[in-house]
Amino acid sequence: MIRVEHVSKQYRIYRRHSDRLRELLLRQPLHDVKVAIRDVDFTLEAGQVLGIIGRNGAGKSTLLKLVMGVILPDQGAIRLSGRITGLLELGTGFNPELSGYENIAFNAALLGMTPDEVAQQRQAIIDFSELGQAIDYPVRTYSSGMTMRLAFSIAIHANPACLVVDEALAVGDAHFQQKCMSRIKQFRADGGAILFVSHDMNAVKVLCDQVMVLEQGGVVFSGTPDEAVNYYYRLIADMEDDAMALEAPASEISAITAREQTGNSYGSGEVRIHGARVVGQNSGSEILASGETADFIFDLAATAALEPVTLGIMIRDRLGQDIFGTNTYFLGRPLSFAAGERVSIAIRMAVNLGPGLYTVTAALHEKDNHITGCYHWCDNLLQFEVAGYSGPHFDGLCRLVPSLHVVSGPVA
Amino acid sequence: MNLALLWHFVKQDFSNRYSGVALGRGWLLITPLLQILIFVVVFGGLIGPRLPETHAGAYGYGIYLVSGVLPWTAFASTISRLTTVFFDKRGILSKVPLSLSMVALHIPLVEAITLAATLALFSLLALAFSVPLHAGFLALPLLILCQQLMAFALGLFGAILMVFLRDIREMVGVVTMLWFWMVPIVYTIDSVPHFMQAIQTYNPAWWFVREYHQIFVYGAAPDLGNIALMLAGGAAASGVMVRLLSYCEHQIRDAL
Numbered sequence A: 001m002i003r004v005e006h007v008s009k010q011y012r013i014y015r016r017h018s019d020r021l022r023e024l025l026l027r028q029p030l031h032d033v034k035v036a037i038r039d040v041d042f043t044l045e046a047g048q049v050l051g052i053i054g055r056n057g058a059g060k061s062t063l064l065k066l067v068m069g070v071i072l073p074d075q076g077a078i079r080l081s082g083r084i085t086g087l088l089e090l091g092t093g094f095n096p097e098l099s100g101y102e103n104i105a106f107n108a109a110l111l112g113m114t115p116d117e118v119a120q121q122r123q124a125i126i127d128f129s130e131l132g133q134a135i136d137y138p139v140r141t142y143s144s145g146m147t148m149r150l151a152f153s154i155a156i157h158a159n160p161a162c163l164v165v166d167e168a169l170a171v172g173d174a175h176f177q178q179k180c181m182s183r184i185k186q187f188r189a190d191g192g193a194i195l196f197v198s199h200d201m202n203a204v205k206v207l208c209d210q211v212m213v214l215e216q217g218g219v220v221f222s223g224t225p226d227e228a229v230n231y232y233y234r235l236i237a238d239m240e241d242d243a244m245a246l247e248a249p250a251s252e253i254s255a256i257t258a259r260e261q262t263g264n265s266y267g268s269g270e271v272r273i274h275g276a277r278v279v280g281q282n283s284g285s286e287i288l289a290s291g292e293t294a295d296f297i298f299d300l301a302a303t304a305a306l307e308p309v310t311l312g313i314m315i316r317d318r319l320g321q322d323i324f325g326t327n328t329y330f331l332g333r334p335l336s337f338a339a340g341e342r343v344s345i346a347i348r349m350a351v352n353l354g355p356g357l358y359t360v361t362a363a364l365h366e367k368d369n370h371i372t373g374c375y376h377w378c379d380n381l382l383q384f385e386v387a388g389y390s391g392p393h394f395d396g397l398c399r400l401v402p403s404l405h406v407v408s409g410p411v412a
Numbered sequence B: 001m002n003l004a005l006l007w008h009f010v011k012q013d014f015s016n017r018y019s020g021v022a023l024g025r026g027w028l029l030i031t032p033l034l035q036i037l038i039f040v041v042v043f044g045g046l047i048g049p050r051l052p053e054t055h056a057g058a059y060g061y062g063i064y065l066v067s068g069v070l071p072w073t074a075f076a077s078t079i080s081r082l083t084t085v086f087f088d089k090r091g092i093l094s095k096v097p098l099s100l101s102m103v104a105l106h107i108p109l110v111e112a113i114t115l116a117a118t119l120a121l122f123s124l125l126a127l128a129f130s131v132p133l134h135a136g137f138l139a140l141p142l143l144i145l146c147q148q149l150m151a152f153a154l155g156l157f158g159a160i161l162m163v164f165l166r167d168i169r170e171m172v173g174v175v176t177m178l179w180f181w182m183v184p185i186v187y188t189i190d191s192v193p194h195f196m197q198a199i200q201t202y203n204p205a206w207w208f209v210r211e212y213h214q215i216f217v218y219g220a221a222p223d224l225g226n227i228a229l230m231l232a233g234g235a236a237a238s239g240v241m242v243r244l245l246s247y248c249e250h251q252i253r254d255a256l
Helices: A018-026 A060-068 A100-110 A115-129 A132-136 A144-157 A174-189 A201-207 A225-246 A248-261 B003-018 B026-046 B057-083 B100-128 B135-164 B168-182 B194-202 B204-216 B224-247 B249-255
Strands: A002-013 A032-044 A049-054 A075-080 A084-086 A162-165 A193-197 A210-215 A218-223 A271-280 A287-290 A293-302 A306-317 A322-327 A335-337 A342-350 A356-366 A374-389
Touching: A002 A060, A018 B135, A032 A060, A032 A075, A032 A218, A049 A060, A049 A201, A049 A225, A060 A075, A060 A084, A060 A162, A060 A193, A100 A115, A100 A132, A100 A144, A100 B003, A115 A144, A144 A174, A162 A174, A174 A193, A174 A201, A193 A201, A201 A225, A201 A374, A210 A225, A218 A225, A225 A287, A225 A374, A271 A287, A271 A356, A271 A374, A293 A306, A293 A335, A293 A356, A306 A342, A306 A374, A335 A342, B003 B026, B003 B100, B026 B057, B026 B100, B057 B100, B057 B135, B057 B168, B057 B204, B100 B135, B100 B204, B100 B224, B100 B249, B135 B168, B135 B204, B135 B224, B135 B249, B204 B224, B224 B249
Parallel strands: A049 A193, A049 A210, A084 A162, A162 A193, A287 A374
Antiparallel strands: A002 A032, A002 A075, A210 A218, A271 A293, A293 A342, A306 A322, A306 A335, A306 A356, A356 A374
């Protein structure tokens, strides 16, 4: 299907366009070289979905452009069998003044369809796009979601051997995204190959058979989606750690003091939270798979001898709803401090939550009651994300762990 | 990339210009029609000089002017639009693998169609101004082909240079403006100094403008030998430029 053989791509960066000419005439190099892709080698077979993930600037777009054939490699070769089709970026190739109907012909021709194929597929394209009457109106009157629906519909009906899907799919409402997803799965089941680039780790895990992690133009990891996504998260976490280390002494408490300045933190201050983080046992970062065990770690420091002290947390979802709260009092482990003592506490639990963004509010207070004696209260101290599943898929916010039993009747 | 797609590019170009407008493609003919009439009536009938030996009488100069200006406009606009064609189409070229020369080819085609339409209109008017109908008119499609082949070669050269020097866009504007006045379009070849007449032998624009003059102004058949030479030369030059383009394709695509 797609065979990418040890492909490398360098860009020459010129400060001025005219340097290209001067270089040509003067025969002296006037450019910097940026290695965009180094020695990437992979094969994508029919019916397979290969995911490509990586940070911004890792070379994902360049790799896609090379595979699509819109830029040429410096070394190596790319072999394709059959038509390769990408989702055009919103608006590319659409003439806003023409109707959706009229735009189908040009866009489909761009993707390599013959006039006969266009005539055959036209109705199917219109039906799938769900544009209805709007198909006869100029594309300039379309919302971005409508434009995307038309673009996707044309691309999928172009009947390519390989489909390149990138972030473009993120547009459109949930209904159509799901429709796209099931159509993409159908496409794969019919033997189509897919190259999938996304920052949406859930989608990557759901869709891909294999995932490559790109970093500085090279493949640093290739494996199953779960392994690759974890590798990617660790990569990001390491990067952030490095960034933190550069500004070391101040940063330890800066997170907290920043909150205090914005009024998210208060308390009498005899004992304080001066650092906090979420660490997933597998991911090593604050991005967790649903069901993954994670440590919520809090660094505490007391200025006076205190006993008993309770450390409590509340997890909230993106809408601010209380999802789960616990504290050391409930857990039967009240804390005690000597003056000047510093201690780090981890609350360890399986994060049985559905995918999404969550915040953690933490507090230090007396006994089980933070009204009468509150030492330190930090709203939205931490944030973590649940992405992907470490078991069977489920819908909703809460990961119950079901099992299936036949209680009566014939076994299917 | 196939012919169907090339044709789509041509149609797209026209609809880009005239869609969303009430009269639509009507403007394609209304503007040149008005231009032709103004040139013929104002420069020919009212304030223009008299040309000897023409059939159009008082309007002879107007006919002379228009029969040079129309082909020249198509020629110059082909070159200047080709120069920037890859940058103008970068949105598509950076997404869809298309052959560069095929994408470029739609520009001379669009300009050729426009020229053919305006020349057809002009022919009718010329007949109305008592230019006799003769077999030479049949050579018009060939002449259009000649001039657009040459414009294609020159424009592609500009498009390639454009990658190395963005000033080319402005330079093409200046050069075509100067070039316009180097061709006997506004003036006649007899009315300029001898050296100006001599250099016309090497002026590709004069090669084809001269033949349009023959047909429209002097009612004579064009020089078929000259047309054959232009066809051969234009085709050869275009071939060389297409080769040069594929040689530079790597750099052009990187620069987009």
